[in-house]
Amino acid sequence: MSGVRDPGAQPERTRLAWRRTTLAATVVLLLTVRHQLVASGGVLGWAAVAVAVAAWLGLLVAAHRRLRRLLCAAPVAARPRHLALVCGCAIAPAAAGAGLLLLRGG
């Protein structure tokens, strides 16, 4: 199979899916930063921004590494741990945001 080009362009489509995912993560990062700039959440707000930036960078690195491996004509399946890391990068900003909203008080 290796070397034979897939007419369904599966590797390319998967690469684009990774790119769209990093784009979605960027929106989450921007909203977290906006919250800090507009509402000024203090130290807690900066902590949430730090978590969001770390998660965003984590996702970018994970996507970049996967994109490189998807360059060949017949790539292997993703490793479970790699995808678990991506999950963590989605859960971290959710947890940081929820913590920020719940701890800021009325």
Added chain:
Amino acid sequence: MGGRLRQDVMLWVSPRRMEAEGSAPDFRFSLANERTFLAWIRTALALVAGGLAVDQFLTGLAHLPRTVLAVALLAGGALCAVRAIHHWARCERAMRRGEPLPASHFPALLAVSTALASLLVAAALVFGPDR
């Protein structure tokens, strides 16, 4: 039941456990499964962004209901992400074993929850204190 869940969770982190199951499917099936996983991650990220947006842009709403709705959306996003890896691992294992893909109630649950959240936001916009 608890043991089965534990086995499924171990699949998320252990490539060796995954490789011990059956044989590798056609790479195109694995890539399709990966894209489905990424689509669910984007759904999770959209819910997280929605939660943050509700808090920042639905300012006509009182503090408590706004926070409750925002945190519910954030929690939904986190749940969606966990479910994404869980479903990916179960599908990948089913493909390796040559079994039918696992059925799931989650899309129905998500559809109903999203509809409910949309109605709540719409009601807040129409009947909110500032209108």
